[in-house]
Amino acid sequence: MTSWAIAVSGLRKSYGDKSVLDGIDLHIPAGSVFALLGPNGAGKTTVVKILSTLITADGGQAQVAGHDLAADPQAARAAIGVTGQFSAVDGLITGEENMLLMADLHHLPRAEGRRVAAGLLERFDLTDAAHKPAASYSGGMKRRLDIAMTLVGSPRVIFLDEPTTGLDPRSRHTMWQIIRELVTDGATVFLTTQYLEEADELADTIAVLHQGRIAAEGSAEQLKRIVPGGHVRLRFTDPAAYQHAAATLHQAATRDDDALALNLPSDGSQRELRSLLDWLDTTGIDADQLTVHTPDLDDVFFALTSPTDQSSSQPADAPTDDSSKEAAR
Template identity: 80%
Template structure:
């Protein structure tokens, strides 16, 4: 992913950077020296099984707990030397809602405005704007305990935005939501990033990371097992291939000879060629067919999905969740 740049052409500082972050509880090492670099205005997803250290990383970077080793900067502030500067620049939405169910949605928002020391008139304006933005106006006067799960999560994020943070940590923000509410939350996250906010997201939903993240890091046993875009991570796992299907048996036989190392399916008149799914490899297959004057009736590219990546990197695909069945072709 290209480095974000300021208007003067110079690289802008990372929203979040960390080198060698470590954390242990007794003899249990939770984070074993992780490095992070997250450009401003992007979505970064930290994935991993339960107990991998995701929430611990968020707590350290949001100043809720201290690291045992390593260095980090958040919004240009050194985590150890300027924790107040970090807190002033960030918002945090944890796994468990900070919403007070005994008061109304509007009262929750005004309480946050008071905590941010906003003047009364400014606080009411900000609260009203955010309630409208998150489609909570009709429910604003109702006790928050009457809200659905999706409404509570929307209110939770709206409360986080009262202080106008430029970096938001979302720790498993859609856990427990139904698919419709989850997709609504995805749209909210996309809109935040469009507005220039940087989002640090932890999740166990594979599709969530695939849909939202500019870059993904896989955390396993306290270490970053791999990092990259979703497509780059998928290419780490063998099993990708191009499938060619023919209706003409003679074209099928000619393609078999022209392409060399292929897996044949004589009944379906289909060939399977190992491929990492890259444009370069796909062009190579097509060039070889063109040179031999052969045209396939159907071409599909099959790549490993994030399920396969997690199984390979963490040894337990079951430890992560996916909203939808795996697709054969990506």
Template identity: 75%
Template structure:
């Protein structure tokens, strides 16, 4: 493996007596998307701030783009772009003026700054709005402007802190597409999110952060495999058939009386499916629909982040 774009070892950070990061290790391969997934307050923003040199860790070591955070912070800063959880856009000035301000901060010569700003505004579909005060932009437009501003310095490593929180579904998909394009262009992206679906959709690897620690790390598939047991779902249209089936499977099924569906722990193997079908045959009932579900990231997340959460062997619907 080549040197990771981001590598952290034993990062710790406390505010007062509150431990926010309690020994965090991360390795993000170059040219990949890495999702730091965790609920509110998990320490995601703190981790991003440390790795982007905005805050110093109490302990631990990290390199970003091969540069040590402690000794080479200015080199790290030159290699990265950061889009914070809270917008860096100045609403009082126009989109173009925001961009030119960033170009100045990066000491781009005037003409080059203007060219870069214009190109990025075009790329993020903001040309028509470029002359309007950013305060008039929609949430999705502001977020696109934020990312455009981050890209002015042409960073190879990009930190996106909750890039889609608060966006409507269309803007969210738009942002996903932007992130995919950044990576297709060779950038490395570390994003934070509270959304499993987003991590599943975008990330090559996911780390689940909870209580200041990484409680699981791997590809989306690896994380899903850590959780035992999928389930089969039987759907009926005839209430009588539904009742017969739920009686026959009384010991095994969680029922949803309104939807006329039964959920039965089942690993989806031929053996377990046949056993289920045999029991239905013996009871003389036929389901209108049988579907097999592998555990999804929701199951993983709940199992990993809430110690009182039942493992999926205990179905979510009420158990009879």
């Protein structure tokens, strides 16, 4: 398992009689973004806590940055950075003081700590606010400072647990750019998120966690192909042309008489579109508008995490302990 940035085999975790993780496997290559999706209480934060050594698994094996978590957790901690769901920024001190505190925790010499802190504050566009109390920062600024603090130790593997929750769209896009830059610099990012667009935009590989197991895993495009519903929509402005097309394609198409549109099943691939267009030419059908509709990650998510009665169950993830989060840094 040492050739992977993160390698997990048969990971299990329970809280009392509640099974949270029921034997999950993950293999994440270095220098990539991995996104873990799942409904609230699915166990995403539990996975992050185990892989960041905050809690121990009940069973299975896990390696992070080549270090076995059971045999050498301290070596794993030295190679990782963690940004949890809730900010670990101390609002009573300045942004610079937060950074220098992290440098002290990493046992950096004072001069090097100041150099690293100044460089990260500049990188995250926080230099002008460096001497202001962190409590005065906006949500986006606090999140940037939170990640900057995580990077003080130059981690090879970075865990971001819902890093953009509560941010406005502009701040969210800024955070996306930061994540891309981290990977460009060689880091591996393990991301949990509630925003499917975020996973689609950032992740090389996506896994969907449901009822303690990995329901599906692959690239965004691979996951979209496992959900039916892709189609090509033909729209007409001439009712007579529409009726002719509907009669010609009556067994292959679904009608939308109000919109004068026909839907033809399609996976959206170039080969299938070319074949469909050739077929339409052969049959003499000339639509005024043709659009391709493919399933998105929302469709994948809903298909893989079918509704269950969650109102009577407790969330699978244990409560977040801010002091444990701080210790992980």
